[in-house]
Amino acid sequence: MPPSHDPPSTMDGAAPLGTSWLTGSHPDTRHAIGRLAWLLPPYGVSCSVLGLAVWMGLLHGWKVAFITVFSFGGLAVFYALMRSGWHLRHREPTLAYARVLFSLACVALSYALLPPVRGLALQYLCIILVFDMNRLTPPQVRAAAIAAPVLIVGMLLVAVHLGLSTADVDTEVINLAMAAAMGPVLLIVSGTARRIRRQMLDTRTELTRTLDRTQALAIRDGLTGLYNRRHLQQRLAEELLRQRRNHRPFCVALLDIDHFKQINDQHGHASGDAVLRAVARLLPAAMPPTALLARWGGEEFLLLLPDTALAPARDVLQRLHQAMAQEDWPGLVPGLKPVTFSAGLCQSVSTDEVHRTLERVDQALYEAKALGRDRTIVQEAP
Numbered sequence: 001m002p003p004s005h006d007p008p009s010t011m012d013g014a015a016p017l018g019t020s021w022l023t024g025s026h027p028d029t030r031h032a033i034g035r036l037a038w039l040l041p042p043y044g045v046s047c048s049v050l051g052l053a054v055w056m057g058l059l060h061g062w063k064v065a066f067i068t069v070f071s072f073g074g075l076a077v078f079y080a081l082m083r084s085g086w087h088l089r090h091r092e093p094t095l096a097y098a099r100v101l102f103s104l105a106c107v108a109l110s111y112a113l114l115p116p117v118r119g120l121a122l123q124y125l126c127i128i129l130v131f132d133m134n135r136l137t138p139p140q141v142r143a144a145a146i147a148a149p150v151l152i153v154g155m156l157l158v159a160v161h162l163g164l165s166t167a168d169v170d171t172e173v174i175n176l177a178m179a180a181a182m183g184p185v186l187l188i189v190s191g192t193a194r195r196i197r198r199q200m201l202d203t204r205t206e207l208t209r210t211l212d213r214t215q216a217l218a219i220r221d222g223l224t225g226l227y228n229r230r231h232l233q234q235r236l237a238e239e240l241l242r243q244r245r246n247h248r249p250f251c252v253a254l255l256d257i258d259h260f261k262q263i264n265d266q267h268g269h270a271s272g273d274a275v276l277r278a279v280a281r282l283l284p285a286a287m288p289p290t291a292l293l294a295r296w297g298g299e300e301f302l303l304l305l306p307d308t309a310l311a312p313a314r315d316v317l318q319r320l321h322q323a324m325a326q327e328d329w330p331g332l333v334p335g336l337k338p339v340t341f342s343a344g345l346c347q348s349v350s351t352d353e354v355h356r357t358l359e360r361v362d363q364a365l366y367e368a369k370a371l372g373r374d375r376t377i378v379q380e381a382p
Contacts, residue, residue, distance in 0.1 A: 108151035112159040221295040224280035232294035251313035253303040258373040260299035286323040317376040340374035
């Protein structure tokens with residue numbers, strides 16, 4: 001009988017069987033049935049070869065029929081368990097260990113009833129354990145290695161006792177000794193394969209983490225952890241396209257920390273960096289969940305408020321001013337005066353390009369500074 005190995009993975013994780021009425025709707029069920037489906041071709045080929053041997057007069061037809069019914073009947077039971085959802089209660093939803101034991105039983109049955117194919121059955125025994133060992137725990141591998149010769153001896157004794165088969169004692173002793181000797185070898189190979197697999201998984205995990213860090217660095221500002229200018233420019237362009245489709249407004253605000261140069265001159269650049277990090281911590285806490293804040297450059301921050309009209313946007317900026325006023329700035333940098341910001345705010349117009357929206361909000365920020373700072377000036381839509 002053929003090995004119960006898993007199918008190769010697919011790009012989307014889908015099972016080989018593509019219709020939901022066969023595989024069910026649960027992803028684990030589809031995956032488990034997909035793996036089970038990969039047993040059908042090798043089982044079918046094996047039974048076809050046995051059928052050819054019957055046609056040639058080498059094997060008894062009823063024995064081959066019994067093995068065929070036993071093999072495909074077992075697959076049908078596994079399929080019924082998976083379709084019912086029973087397998088989802090197990091840590092290994094593909095029931096790999098149970099499938100291994102079933103395949104061993106098929107091999108043992110073939111060995112007991114079909115003397116001409118006993119050598120081939122032992123070869124399949126090796127293949128079963130080798131292909132499935134990377135999905136079994138070490139205790140399961142040991143149990144499978146012990147179960148293999150036990151099942152073969154047990155079924156062979158029953159078959160001989162019932163007169164269903166014959167056995168040459170010397171030959172069977174050698175065969176069974178070979179089957180028993182496979183256990184320690186398989187345990188060694190299993191341990192090596194498991195270590196290699198663990199190293200591969202660790203390497204893949206580390207590569208994934210490195211990729212995540214690289215992607216984060218590509219869109220994040222290194223000092224504040226906020227989004228960087230390039231990323232928010234992309235989001236602004238996307239938001240403008242969305243506005244043209246659904247006609248929902250969005251607002252943009254440009255914030256500039258007041259007298260930031262004096263902070264650097266009087267307290268040092270390290271204190272200036274601490275202020276930038278504090279601002280990056282304070283402002284998001286007072287913003288709506290959908291808002292996006294980016295460090296635009298130096299001490300400037302750009303705020304994107306999707307699906308927001310001017311009146312709610314003013315309220316958001318007011319909360320940001322209050323958050324800055326409530327912060328203990330001398331506790332952050334001794335002798336530091338309260339830190340404030342000036343801001344320009346505008347609502348995007350669907351007929352404008354992104355650069356035009358940024359020009360308008362920059363003009364509003366310039367006016368806020370000219371009027372005394374620590375305030376937000378709204379640039380009305382033209």
